[in-house]
Amino acid sequence: MKPIVKSSEELLPHLFRQEYAKMTAVLCRHFGLAHIELAEDIASETFLKASENWPINGIPQNPTAWLYTVAKNKLKDYFKHTAIFESQVKKQIIASPISDQQDFEFDPKIIADSQLAMIFAVCNPGNPMENQICLALQILCGFSVGEIANAFLTKTETIKKRLLRARNQLRKDHFRIKELNEKEIRQRLETVLRTLYLLFNEGYFSKTNNQLIRKDLCSEATRLALVLTDNPLTKTAQTYALLSLMCFQSSRLEARTNPEGEAILFEDQDKSLWDNALIEKGNYYLIHACSGAEVTKYHLEAGIAYWHTTPTDQKKWEHILQLYDQLILIENSPVTALNRLFALAKVYGNEKAITEAEKVNDNHSNSYHALLGYLHAERNIDTAIEHYQQAINLTKSGTEKKTLIKEIKRLTKKKTHNKII
């Protein structure tokens, strides 16, 4: 194998996404969330120092350890030299005890605990879901404002506003990480799982073409879900079901886009690219998710993902349709309805699905038209093209547009071919 030589320009952004959030989380344990900026400043300065130092002196043998040592020293400096901060800390000590600076360490246990506390702090039900996800991306995953804007296909200004609002909300609540008790954890777990689910989907169904960001999003969400399974309070059946879903979906990450970032339809995917280790992990977590009577949307979605990774079973689509039937009872969303129709078409044929689809009549949705286009493609090419055209007009995603245009070209060719015959 060739040794992988990475330049610091390549390594740093990745390390930043990976370590910045952990560092901030641990630092926040000492400052409290009201002073999250201080924690972020120290983390940022640490990376700044790395970006200045590494190109000159070369990448240290253990880059992560280097970063943590610098962060630790910076924190010590803070405590020593910043008189203003010192007085703030003293005030804080009266209000709530801040842990002794002496025990400040970046060991794996403390990182995991701090991150867990951080996840729960960020997933504050007082914030709208969108803002929560933005904040989670920034604080938990170390994404820059630009990267978040890219992932959401929104202007950086909008993201900045969302983040500001979300942070103000957190501050208003005087939220302190240490105060989380068992009851609060149980109450918030659902919101936390929901945020991680959306975080993962943001990567998996991302509007951005940037492959690296997509994969980082998915792996970050999975990593955070894994942190939840380390704690007895948070490793519920629901958590395992979500983790299972993430593993099954991630197993197909490599196969579902081509190098240009265009989506490859499920049937055309190169199955040898599927990651078997992840599929097995998905199986393992799915089994762990089945203890007790609880069946959540994550259970059902994990089940659906399981059948997608098991191409040999003859009754695959029957199983998938059944799961969608149950899912739609738990959460009736347009996306679920359309996916159910796709499964229905596979089991009972396109005609039946078209009749059902017309009942849904979701004319403003690009996915609705894309599905109708697909369903009509076999028998009625003109109608199919019409729907695809509407889908193109409605979608905001560049990759989807490309895929749809390709499909129209294919159908037009087929049409002329039919005429010649």
Add this chain to the structure above:
Amino acid sequence: MKEFALIFRLNNTTDFKPSPEQMQERMNWLAGIASQNKLADKGNTLLPTLAGAKTVRPNNVISDGPYTEIKEFISGYIVIRTDTIEEAVEIAKSNPIFKIGGNIEVREVLKRD
């Protein structure tokens, strides 16, 4: 929906420790049930080792191990959720335990509550 316990039995304690391949086969089987939303409880394995198994009988008679006369022991259980016992039996049929001479007892669960 009814619930059925599938009780696994083996004849030979040496079969108890599965090979990685057998383990994987079992996991696949279980995941298949879970992904039909028919696994009510992933159940547990019951250890057949001398140190981990005793049988208590009347008059304070206690013997080692899970068995005395018949050389058959329960190795574990799961609970599944199906409409009929026939469907539960169909699911049981595809378990890899039969390859090593084990058997499965299917029993409807009567809930206490």
